[in-house]
Amino acid sequence: MADARLLSSVVAVEPLAPRRRRSLLRRVISNWSVRLGGGVLCILIMAALFAPWLGTIDPTAMDPGSGNLLPGARGDFNSFDGDVIPHWFIMGTDSLGRDIWSRALFGARVSITVGIAVALLALVLGLCIGLTAGYFRRIDGIVMRVMDGVMAIPAILFAVSLVALFGGTLLMVIVAIAVPEIPRVARLVRSVVLSVREEPYVEAAIALDTPTWKILLRHILPNAVAPLIIQGTYVCASAILVESILSFLGVGLPAEMPTWGNIMAEGRSQFNQFPHNVLFPGIFLALTVLSVNVLGDGLRDTLDPKFNKRTE
Amino acid sequence: MANQDACGPATPVLSVRDLAISLPYGGDRLNAVQEISFDVLPGKIVCLLGESGSGKSVIANAVMGLLPSGLLPTAGSIRLQGRELIGAPQAELRKLRGPSMAMVFQEPMTALNPVVTCGEQIGEMLSQHVRMDRAARRQAILDIMRRVHLPEPERIYASYPHQLSGGQRQRIVIAIALILRPALLICDEPTTALDVTTQAEILELIRELQTQNDTAVLFITHDFGVVAEIADQVVVLELGHMIEQGEKHEVLTRPSQPYTRMLLDAVPELSLRKRQPLPEAAPLLSARKVSKVYATGSWPLSQRHVHALREASVSVRPRETVGIVGESGSGKSTLARCIARLIEPTSGDIEANGRSVAHLRGRQLSPFRRDLQVIFQDPYRSLNPRQTVGSSIIEGPINFGVPRAQAWSRAKELMGLVRLRPEALSRYPSEFSGGQRQRISIARALACEPKLLIADEAVSALDVSVQAQILALLEEIQRLTSVGILFITHDLRVASQICDRVIVMQQGRIVEEGSVSDVFFAPREDYTRRLLAAAPGRDFSFARSADVQQDPVYPKSQQV
Numbered sequence: 001m002a003d004a005r006l007l008s009s010v011v012a013v014e015p016l017a018p019r020r021r022r023s024l025l026r027r028v029i030s031n032w033s034v035r036l037g038g039g040v041l042c043i044l045i046m047a048a049l050f051a052p053w054l055g056t057i058d059p060t061a062m063d064p065g066s067g068n069l070l071p072g073a074r075g076d077f078n079s080f081d082g083d084v085i086p087h088w089f090i091m092g093t094d095s096l097g098r099d100i101w102s103r104a105l106f107g108a109r110v111s112i113t114v115g116i117a118v119a120l121l122a123l124v125l126g127l128c129i130g131l132t133a134g135y136f137r138r139i140d141g142i143v144m145r146v147m148d149g150v151m152a153i154p155a156i157l158f159a160v161s162l163v164a165l166f167g168g169t170l171l172m173v174i175v176a177i178a179v180p181e182i183p184r185v186a187r188l189v190r191s192v193v194l195s196v197r198e199e200p201y202v203e204a205a206i207a208l209d210t211p212t213w214k215i216l217l218r219h220i221l222p223n224a225v226a227p228l229i230i231q232g233t234y235v236c237a238s239a240i241l242v243e244s245i246l247s248f249l250g251v252g253l254p255a256e257m258p259t260w261g262n263i264m265a266e267g268r269s270q271f272n273q274f275p276h277n278v279l280f281p282g283i284f285l286a287l288t289v290l291s292v293n294v295l296g297d298g299l300r301d302t303l304d305p306k307f308n309k310r311t312e
Numbered sequence: 313m314a315n316q317d318a319c320g321p322a323t324p325v326l327s328v329r330d331l332a333i334s335l336p337y338g339g340d341r342l343n344a345v346q347e348i349s350f351d352v353l354p355g356k357i358v359c360l361l362g363e364s365g366s367g368k369s370v371i372a373n374a375v376m377g378l379l380p381s382g383l384l385p386t387a388g389s390i391r392l393q394g395r396e397l398i399g400a401p402q403a404e405l406r407k408l409r410g411p412s413m414a415m416v417f418q419e420p421m422t423a424l425n426p427v428v429t430c431g432e433q434i435g436e437m438l439s440q441h442v443r444m445d446r447a448a449r450r451q452a453i454l455d456i457m458r459r460v461h462l463p464e465p466e467r468i469y470a471s472y473p474h475q476l477s478g479g480q481r482q483r484i485v486i487a488i489a490l491i492l493r494p495a496l497l498i499c500d501e502p503t504t505a506l507d508v509t510t511q512a513e514i515l516e517l518i519r520e521l522q523t524q525n526d527t528a529v530l531f532i533t534h535d536f537g538v539v540a541e542i543a544d545q546v547v548v549l550e551l552g553h554m555i556e557q558g559e560k561h562e563v564l565t566r567p568s569q570p571y572t573r574m575l576l577d578a579v580p581e582l583s584l585r586k587r588q589p590l591p592e593a594a595p596l597l598s599a600r601k602v603s604k605v606y607a608t609g610s611w612p613l614s615q616r617h618v619h620a621l622r623e624a625s626v627s628v629r630p631r632e633t634v635g636i637v638g639e640s641g642s643g644k645s646t647l648a649r650c651i652a653r654l655i656e657p658t659s660g661d662i663e664a665n666g667r668s669v670a671h672l673r674g675r676q677l678s679p680f681r682r683d684l685q686v687i688f689q690d691p692y693r694s695l696n697p698r699q700t701v702g703s704s705i706i707e708g709p710i711n712f713g714v715p716r717a718q719a720w721s722r723a724k725e726l727m728g729l730v731r732l733r734p735e736a737l738s739r740y741p742s743e744f745s746g747g748q749r750q751r752i753s754i755a756r757a758l759a760c761e762p763k764l765l766i767a768d769e770a771v772s773a774l775d776v777s778v779q780a781q782i783l784a785l786l787e788e789i790q791r792l793t794s795v796g797i798l799f800i801t802h803d804l805r806v807a808s809q810i811c812d813r814v815i816v817m818q819q820g821r822i823v824e825e826g827s828v829s830d831v832f833f834a835p836r837e838d839y840t841r842r843l844l845a846a847a848p849g850r851d852f853s854f855a856r857s858a859d860v861q862q863d864p865v866y867p868k869s870q871q872v
Contacts, residue, residue, distance in 0.1 A: 200694040201704075203654055204753075208708035208760065209681040222698045 024303075033298025040291035044284075048108035056102035057087060059258040063097035071100075071276050091280045094266050103258040104281050110259045111240045111288060114174055118239035119232045121178040126185025127228065131216055133186065134193025144190070147183035155180035155242065160251045168253050173246065177239045188231055192224040226303035233296030237289045244285055260285045323394070324351035325495045325528035326375065326413075330388035333370055333379070344370045344383055345552040350545075352496065357522065357529040359539045359560075362549035363575070363775035364746070368532045370552075372498050374398075375530070376415050377405035393495060410441050414489035416518075418501040420481035424473040430484045431457075431469030437488050456487045460517060478640075479510035483517065490521055497522065498530045503538065507639035508802065512846040515542050534775065536579045537805075537849030540564060548572050578780040580805035582850055584829050587812055588791075590632050596764045596796045597684070598627035602650050602660035602670070604643075620646040622820045623660065628764055628796040635811035635828075636800045637843070643820035644800050648768050651798065652686050653677055664764075682712050685757035689769035691749035695741040701752050702737030708760040719759070726755040730785060747778035751785065758789065766798045771806060783810055804847050808832050816840050 028034055047054060063078045071092040077085045077099070091100035133143040159176035166172050196202060197220065205215050246252030247261025248268075255262055260281035267277020332346040345367035352358045360368045373379050375390055377397060390397040392413060397405065409415075417423040425433060434453045438444065444452070450469075457465035460483040473481055482502060489497055499518065503511035519542060522529050533539060539546055539560065546563040548556040548571070556569045567573045604621040621643045628634050636644045650657040653669060662670040669680045685708075688694035695704055702723055709719035724734040730751035741749055750770065757765055767786065771779040787810065790797060801807050807814055808828055815825040816839065824837045835841050844850070 200688040200690060201696040204686065204688060204694055204756070205696075205707065206654060207652055207681060207684075207686045208756075209678050209711045210707060211711070218699070219696050 028299065028302045031298045031302045033294050033301065035298075037291045037293070037295030037298055040287065041295060044108055044288055044291070045112055047105055048112055051102070051105040051109065054105060055088065055090070056105055057085060057099055059098065059102040059106040060256055061098065063093075065097060066093055067095050067097040068270070068274055069093040069097075070274075071280075092274070092276045094263070094274075094277050095270060096266075100263065100277065100280055103263050104260065104284050106258040107260045107263060107281060108284060108288070110170070110253065110257065111243060111285070113170070114177065114243040115236040115240040115288075115292070117174045118178045118181065119236040121174065122181035122185050122235050123228055123232050125178075126182045127189050127221075127224070129182065130186040130189025130224075131193060131221070134190040135197060135212075135216060135220070140190075144187075147186050150180065151183040153180065156245065159242065159246055160249070163246065163251050168251070170253065173243060173252055177242050177246075181235050181239070185228070185231055185235070188227055189224050192227060193220055196220050196223045226299075230296055230300045230304060233292050233299060237292040237296070240285070240289055240292070323354075325354050325393055326352040326530060327391040328371070328375070328388070329391075331371070331374065331385065331390060332387040333367075333374055334384050334386045336382040341552065343386070343552055345549070346387075348388070348549075348554050350547050350554075350557060352528040352530055352545075354495065354528050355523070355526040356544045357519075357531050357542055358545045358547060359543035360530065360532045360547050360549060361534070361536070361539055361575075363534060363777065365551065366549040367552040368534075368549055369500055372415070372500050372530065372532055375496075375498060376409065376413065377402065378415075407441075410437055410494065411492045412494055413496040413498065414492070414494040415498045415500065416482070416485050416489050416502045419505050420478065420485045421473060423485050424481060426473055429470050429472055430476070434484065434488050434491055437491050441492055452491065453487075456491045459521065460484075460487045460490075462487075477510075478506050479513060482506060482510075482514055486514075486517065486521070490525070490527075493525050494527065496528045496530065498532070500532045501534070502531075504533075504535070508804070508846040508848070509639065509842055511538075511848060512541075515848065518542065535848065536564070536576065536776070537847065540849030548575075575777060578777040580776070580779070580783075580803065580809050582805045582808045582832060582844070582847060584833065585809060587633075588631075590629060590812065593630050595627040595629050597651065597662065597664040598625075599647075599651055599662045600625050600660055602647065602657045602662065604646050604650055604655065605658045619820050621650065621657075624817070624820075624822050626651070626798070626815060626822075628798055630763070630796050631790060631794045632813065633790065633797040633799055633811045635807035635814040636798065636817060637802065637804055637807050637814060638817035639802060639843075641819070642817040644817050645768055646820070647817070648686070648766050648798065648800050652684060652766050653680065654686070678712075682760055683763045685760055685762040685765055687750070687753050687757050687765060687767045687770040689772055691746045691753060691773060692741075694753050695749060695756075697741055700738055700740055701744075704741075704752070705737070705756045705759050708756065712760060723755070723759060726758055729758070729789070730755045745778075747774055747781065750774060750778075750782055754782075754785065754789070758793075761793075762795060764796045764798065766800070768800045769802070770799075772801065772803065779806070786810065804832065804843060816843070 057077060058079070061077070061079050065078055066075055066089070069075065069089045069092045071090060073089045073092065075087065075089065077087045079085065087099065089099055089101065091104065093099055129143060129147065133140045155177070158180055159173070162176040163172055202215060202219050205219050243252060243259070244261035244264070247259045248265045250265060252261060253259050255265070263281040264278045267274065271278050328351075329349050331348040333344045335341060335344045348371060350358060360371060362368045370379070370383065374385055375392070375397065377400070379385070385398050388398070392408065395408075424430070431450075431453050434456065435449055438449050438452060453469065454465045457468060462468050462480060462483050468476065468480070468484075473484070476484070486502075502518070503514050506514060515538065518529065521527070531542060543560045546556075546558060546560050547554060548563065548569070550571050556563055556567065556572050563572065564576065567576060601623040602621060602625070603619070603623055606618045606620055607615045608618065624643070624647050626634065626636070626647070636647060638644045646655075649655045651662060653662070653672070657670055660670060661668055664680055664683060667680070669677065672680070695701070702720065705723040705726065706716065706719040709722065710716060714722075723737055727734045727736055732748060732751060736744070736752070741752065744752065771782050774782060783806065786797065789795060799807065799811055811828055813826065814828055814831045816823050816831060816837065818839050824831055824835065824840050831840060832844065835844060
């Protein structure tokens with residue numbers, strides 16, 4: 001079978017094919033959905049971070065004298081301390097004379113913090129639960145039935161009762177929104193683990209006596225990263241929405257805190273005369289959620305091999 | 313529906329001239345195939361023969377008008393019964409598919425719709441092209457089922473694909489292809505996914521139906537045994553070029569091109585090879601009466617027990633190669649996985665180094681794992697695609713406490729042993745071909761300096777020429793390190809080439825075992841005889857270079 005020619009081809013040390021790897025990061029960045037969604041989101045985050053320098057005043061300060069101003073009005077803002085600040089009310093004021101532009105920008109801080117924190121919390125907890133449930137089949141049944149139970153509780157109802165029980169602090173709102181998301185993340189991770197654990201390279205690692213934690217971390221977890229990032233963006237978008245809903249219903253953060261839901265709740269009663277109270281925070285909210293979702297779609301197209309049309 | 317009426321007996325049914333099909337930009341070559349010309353005459357079988365990546369399937373798909381987007385015929389013509397197919401509108405091709413040409417695919421499970429009964433799927437072909445009433449249609453379907461020798465046509469008519477065996481599924485696919493009696497039948501590796509005995513039956517069936525209907529057949533395969541069994545004419549392809557074309561006997565016994573000769577030399581042959589006598593030594597590992605029972609269903613009362621492995625015993629001595637052969641489902645992989653302790657046997661004992669390892673768990677298995685390594689079948693899935701080759705190779709030694717620098721320099725040595733450059737260590741598996749990846753897997757297994765290697769179908773997924781290289785490499789490694797090898801394969805020819813002893817398994821039991829000469833040349837059991845009889849092309853003497861039968865001469869390579 002092994003004649004001289006064949007052996008010579010065995011003996012010859014094979015030259016390697018030229019490298020052709022396009023870095024993942026470059027592929028992600030060259031995607032237009034990622035550019036658009038990420039770009040808009042970056043601008044919003046920057047605006048939230050640098051809110052004090054973007055023509056804003058104290059978002060909680062009231063001036064009954066300049067209540068219900070229309071967008072674009074210029075005037076003096078009389079604070080309780082007696083200071084008179086000349087100010088341009090780009091988006092008008094609410095019935096208590098609070099500047100909508102300032103409140104919306106500072107509200108972005110709350111919304112984006114809640115979105116990112118909820119996404120991180122749900123991802124980390126869901127990842128841990130999914131990894132253990134998927135890899136250790138003994139506890140899979142119990143853990144996943146508990147997850148099913150959590151999924152059966154309506155998310156808003158759960159958040160309302162949690163906030164009602166423990167008070168409307170930022171931390172509690174984050175926890176209340178994150179908990180119902182955990183089962184979804186856990187299921188996603190578990191499904192990845194279930195398919196990857198049957199891969200021969202995982203068996204090879206077992207045969208190489210690799211400790212279980214290392215198998216999970218090095219051979220299984222990397223396969224879950226891409227779907228997790230994608231899921232994370234959707235969790236983030238929905239968390240921003242849910243936080244606004246909670247505030248709007250008056251069961252979220254305290255009414256004086258500038259959040260988009262609170263601004264809209266405040267403007268709701270006068271919506272017919274002064275629609276700007278609801279309109280502007282609504283635009284901010286829609287823009288944020290949309291850009292996060294567009295970013296998520298772009299990431300899915302570039303990171304998830306199932307949607308990747310490139311052939312190997 | 314005799315389409316041959318229009319053409320005389322000597323007119324080719326299919327005529328391909330100067331065909332070139334371009335690959336999309338960025339492919340590994342400009343054209344998938346180029347300058348391809350051949351004819352398929354009625355009643356003849358033409359085999360397209362080539363290794364993976366040679367463009368055989370591209371030609372078949374071009375004829376059927378099923379080229380994936382991105383592949384475009386750029387030159388030449390394909391004529392089916394005088395009608396030009398290149399550039400023909402899809403609607404016209406659709407009318408031709410079925411009545412004039414039909415295709416049998418490699419994997420019958422994916423070619424069939426899992427949620428439609430087999431009878432309906434055959435009937436779909438009829439209702440697309442012919443007007444007939446329900447009763448006549450059903451009769452026609454049952455007829456073709458009988459003609460492809462399906463047992464109990466009435467039952468199978470109402471069965472879903474998953475309820476049938478692989479061979480029966482392939483018979484359904486053939487029935488779908490042939491029910492309209494097309495002039496041209498294209499078979500794309502129709503037996504590659506099947507067991508040898510099933511393969512022999514399917515080949516016979518294709519032969520039989522083809523003679524009955526005077527069908528022209530374009531048969532695509534990589535297996536010389538199959539070619540020897542079924543072909544009239546052979547077309548040899550290499551990387552999209554036509555290397556050689558001619559009568560079967562001409563090409564297989566007097567090949568004119570070096571490439572064909574190289575391929576023929578690489579074909580494993582069922583023959584006795586002289587192996588070095590084994591030194592007397594205690595077995596490295598002995599498994600006694602190992603059984604594995606799988607329970608299905610989660611409720612105790614509704615559980616069914618599947619005996620995957622029944623009381624199998626095997627032992628391997630240093631420098632010995634023990635082959636385990638059998639068809640799919642015979643329990644050979646289960647036995648290997650039990651021995652490697654990737655799964656725990658239900659009963660029985662496995663002894664290694666004077667220690668019973670059958671029921672150890674977790675860390676207790678560490679010393680055993682160091683002595684035993686596994687090479688898996690699929691080189692594309694046995695390496696973590698997100699890890700560099702180097703970190704895959706040093707993973708084992710580091711687990712066993714070898715310092716990183718030392719493991720790394722050993723990995724470099726191993727690259728030399730498996731004939732790859734040391735730079736390969738910093739690359740990812742996706743940058744290597746199947747054969748190269750399998751060598752990386754071997755290097756990874758050897759990095760732990762095991763005393764016993766389990767090769768689970770380690771060469772089954774590879775082309776013959778690469779297969780021969782890997783087998784030669786394994787033999788050399790064995791000579792250098794005295795490692796014992798448990799070699800699992802479904803290919804008796806490969807087993808006869810590399811093994812000292814063979815174990816034949818059927819339905820979880822060992823039915824016969826003994827030396828290669830006893831089992832393969834004086835089999836005692838019926839089942840072994842049937843397996844041997846089914847091996848394709850075993851009566852055909854291929855052209856071989858003169859030095860093939862001798863023991864390979866190894867170069868003085870670096871010591872391990």
